[in-house]
Amino acid sequence: MWLWGSLTASGAPPSGCLLGALARIDLANLAGASSLGGGLEALRGRSVLLAAGDQLTAALALIELDGVARRMVLCPPDLSAEHAPAVMRDSGADAYLTDAGAAAVPGLAGLHVSSGPALQALGLTRRRSHDTEWILLTSGTSGAPKLVQHTLASLSSAFNAQEPPPGPVVWATFYDIRRYGGLQIFLRALHHGSLVLSSAAESTADFLARAAAAGVTHISGTPSHWRRALMSGAAARISPRYVRLSGEIADQGILDSLHRAFPRATVAHAFASTEAGVGFEVRDGLAGFPAALVGAPGAAVDIDVTGGTLRLRSAGNAMGYLGAHAPALKDSDGFIETGDRVELRDGRYVFIGRGGGVINVGGLKVYPEEVEAIINAQPGVRMSLVKARRSPITGAVVTAEVVLVEGAATGAQAEELLKGEMLQACRRHLAAHKVPMSIRIVPALEVSASGKLVRPDA
């Protein structure tokens, strides 16, 4: 199975198109033309870091390099320059791709190919030589990304077995297609129709207007994306048949709001993670999922709840992590523990947060340990606990409790000064969504018998 091969399996060229904010590409034109200049054959058999900022550029590279490259490493646009060299090393990358006109990136080595959202007729013949690995990045405890190894088959398993939707389909996604949720939509759209890609430079209202102009029928985002769309006042511009949420807990409030905003649409929420793949999709408009899905015999995805944590086993699971000290991904039964905590209420499992204190801020994971490490390095700090606080806008925000060294601050003013220094350090070292919204000085934090901080479920 390779992507171009499956897009042309019927013998006819693919009929869909990709609509970026600035350019449109008809997939049929890829038959004899390339976005990679003359770089396509030079990248054959290589492990290629895809570091383009533009989504359409990255989308074209994914189509062109599947079956050609040994590996494609999908860098999200916010990958920091600090982490890029480690990603390059751990993925064994010997080539990298950037936007046309971009300079070589310091810290990256190997063959440099630049590319843009335009095709050049080269009279090339597309041919498959490799089972390309698709490497996705997900955040890790230390702040450095973890590399998750997929194949086109594992990424496609959730929709391959399904009947394609009836009628013409125009997908749009608020997600970046370099993240798992967006990549799912990208692959579906390629096989079933066209896709409107979002752009970081574009407002929510402008994106929705563009999606409306393209006649969007299916649209996907996180609950936080959808709250933002509803706040934009522009949601009424589109009238999709299908509205999908994933990447965060879909609570009853956001499901009800979307039903009111799109009364003719099916509102579905899906559970998926970069490591475990798509678990299930729920279309009954209720938060959580029916308990009958757990342990259902003969299902394409084995769903299990052990110790209150959701576990998944399916052909959609990733193969493993890359890197020298990568942890094991699956347990001895072949299940992947998602880290998501669920509770049985009236025949449905509802999501109550994540184990290990991991916080989901608008679809972006925050590991408490990476924030605590910054706070704990500040003078006067004995220890700290970073935890989630519920938010109606981003699902959660980050807060911190801090125990000071004895005598480090006497009086409220001295405490405020220290808190200000902690926050400044967090802002210097961490992405904005990881910085605590508040810091509370507490006399003590609970430590378990094994000497570890007691973490609440985030």
Added chain:
Amino acid sequence: MSERATITSLFEQVAREQQRKLSPLSDDLRLLESGLDSLSFALIVARLEDKLGYDPFDTAESFPVTFGDFVRLYESHSR
């Protein structure tokens, strides 16, 4: 302090912290054109809950679109 004054000062405070340029806060200003991002709104709503003791989003029928909607959401809840 009135809800409006509290809300206005928090918009300004969070914009400073997040290093975002805040548009003048008139009632017809669209929230997504105010210069603030979702994270900024999340911080504002959390701090308002700390100050005022309630989160009107829990029971809101629809999401506020303009700054005026946002202020009214809090004012109507407090009455």
